[in-house]
Amino acid sequence: xxxxxxxxxxxxxxxxxxxxxxxxxxxxxxxxxxxxxxxxxxxxxxxxxxxxxxxxxxxxxxxxxxxxxxxxxxxxxxxxxxxxxxxxxxxxxxxxxxxxxxxxxxxxxxxxxxxxxxxxxxxxxxxxxxxxxxxxxxxxxxxxxxxxxxxxxxxxxxxxxxxxxxxxxxxxxxxxxxxxxxxxxxxxxxxxxxxxxxxxxxxxx
Numbered sequence: 001x002x003x004x005x006x007x008x009x010x011x012x013x014x015x016x017x018x019x020x021x022x023x024x025x026x027x028x029x030x031x032x033x034x035x036x037x038x039x040x041x042x043x044x045x046x047x048x049x050x051x052x053x054x055x056x057x058x059x060x061x062x063x064x065x066x067x068x069x070x071x072x073x074x075x076x077x078x079x080x081x082x083x084x085x086x087x088x089x090x091x092x093x094x095x096x097x098x099x100x101x102x103x104x105x106x107x108x109x110x111x112x113x114x115x116x117x118x119x120x121x122x123x124x125x126x127x128x129x130x131x132x133x134x135x136x137x138x139x140x141x142x143x144x145x146x147x148x149x150x151x152x153x154x155x156x157x158x159x160x161x162x163x164x165x166x167x168x169x170x171x172x173x174x175x176x177x178x179x180x181x182x183x184x185x186x187x188x189x190x191x192x193x194x195x196x197x198x199x200x201x202x203x204x205x
Contacts, residue, residue: 001099003083005041008049008095014164023159026168027118029199035080035123039165040073043126043198044090044097046161047071047154058092060153063146068134069154069193072127072184073097076106079123087184105183112179113172113195122197126169127180128154129190151193158196168201 048071049059058067071090075083085104088097109127110120119125128151136143155171162169172195180192 002091002094003037003088003097003099005044005095005097006038008042008045012164016160019160019163023163024168025170026201027170027197028202029118029121029123029168029197030202031121033123033200034078035167035198035200037080037082039167040075040080040083040097040124041095042165043158043161043167044071044073045092045095046157047126047128048090048092049095050092060150060157062150063135063143064138066135066138066143068130068132068147069150070129070131070190072100072129072186074105074109074125074127074184076123077104079106101185108183109180109195112183113175116172116174118170119172119195119197122199124198126158126194126196126198127184127192128194128196129184129186129192131189132191133189148193155194155196158198162198166200167198169196169198171196 046059051057051059073088075085077085086099087101088099091098107120109125113119130147132147135147159169175195177192
């Protein structure tokens with residue numbers, strides 16, 4: 001199943017400087033607010049969206065433009081307006097979501113994240129995974145460092161875009177890798193690096 005996303009915006013009401021200034025790691029979410037499909041699409045675009053179609057360049061820099069990262073979006077039951085529960089993979093070339101699982105795995109993802117409540121209570125979790133071979137085939141073992149640098153760039157993009165949308169997030173690195181792979185049904189070559197729960201924060205500033 002493919003879900004076409006609204007066209008991403010390239011101008012917003014919050015300046016970059018303001019987004020940097022107010023950026024915080026947020027861990028509690030309002031239960032009365034759902035995300036919109038437009039917000040999900042904007043976050044996905046900020047993470048790995050294409051910003052130059054002629055060259056194929058994306059929103060986050062990548063060593064040699066090898067782009068080893070994939071974005072999976074875990075949607076909780078009633079977490080997003082006009083988008084059903086389940087797991088979706090972001091396709092940057094079509095700016096769409098491809099549904100990979102039709103069940104709500106939010107609770108299982110929380111358990112795999114050492115029981116961190118903010119994962120289980122978030123309406124959406126973005127999971128950033130990597131195929132190291134896309135980069136290491138060109139750069140050898142040095143490529144592992146480049147992939148880890150890239151996931152940092154991508155995570156910061158998500159942080160700043162979330163703030164600009166009135167949302168919040170936190171970067172989660174503590175989880176059982178193999179368990180996350182299992183519940184997301186990831187291919188063997190993919191390694192999860194970040195889990196980023198996203199929602200309307202209970203306290204903003």
